[in-house]
Amino acid sequence: MSRSRQDVIEVAGRLFAERGYHATSMRALGRELGLLGSSLYAHIQSKEELLVAVVEDGARFFGAAAAAAVGDTPEAELKSLVAGHLRVIAEHPNQARTFLAEARSLDQALCDRIIAARDHYEEAFRTVLRKGIADGSFRVDLDPKTGSIFILSMLNAVERWYHPDGPMDQDALAATLSDFALRAMRR
Amino acid sequence: MSRSRQDVIEVAGRLFAERGYHATSMRALGRELGLLGSSLYAHIQSKEELLVAVVEDGARFFGAAAAAAVGDTPEAELKSLVAGHLRVIAEHPNQARTFLAEARSLDQALCDRIIAARDHYEEAFRTVLRKGIADGSFRVDLDPKTGSIFILSMLNAVERWYHPDGPMDQDALAATLSDFALRAMRR
DNA sequence: CCTACCGATCGGTAGG
């Protein structure tokens, strides 16, 4: 049963998300794929390369979600951003979680790039808050930077408590969270 | 320069918070204290015992903060809970961060106890939200469980972005965050 | 992708 590089990255993402990067050994990763730890090096050059691949997948998914967000009004656009974020978490939980939690396990230069990617993503939220302040729909006395951090804090925590098979489906969560944020932002 | 058990736990908390439990070796911890890794075992029995001690400190600090929160109204009590949480983060950042982030590095039984402690803390937030719903100050259409998760998500993320020497001091952050939460909760 | 390793490092111990 031959494995592709993509298979390796996929399973690595799952283990990094479940146990963390440092707690995942190459032998454990190999076992999960039905091969030896040393055999993984036919597909990759180093363990860190795996983390980079998973984290960059996460960065791409969030980046694409931000770029795809649309709305006629700042309120609608913020709702779209929130829904997009939750979709990434639902569809790519391992990459999302690793992107959000394991950057510090990368060396300085790579870690900086991830932080830059997260900042770029956060900028989409800041921008929509700024638009809402400018057009009078959002209040003036909360700066967009702080507001976007609050909203992203709630979004980023979702993967730690939310179970899609619970009482709230994904759309209901998106609506509840957007509503919470919008009530706090409206003037 | 002799070191006490408390010194060891203190510095371990700092390294666990900075690098994570698995990324902290006993030799690195010893170096930080001016001794060899093996010498640490004069003060402790195992590495995991250190994590338990740090995490339990965190649990105690948050538990005490919840117990100390007071307020004439649900609004005031929620503000007090928020301020207390931020005080714990400010005064005991390493224990707070390790308590919030490194529970999964503990074995099952200990991890369960930490999750129970976190749930007990969260219960203080659920209770005040329930009181506010009961007395008509908070809205009925957001259940206390979800509301408390949203508020705690914002609080728990604080240590990842907030710098007390920045433009917002601790009281300003408490006021801003409480205000955000209360606007979202009021009916 | 396996066999057979490598040096480094891990948490931890015995004895002083």
Next chain:
DNA sequence: CCTACCGATCGGTAGG
């Protein structure tokens, strides 16, 4: 608290 270790495991390599 150090010296001198232990077995286990780590990420990784050479050669097939």
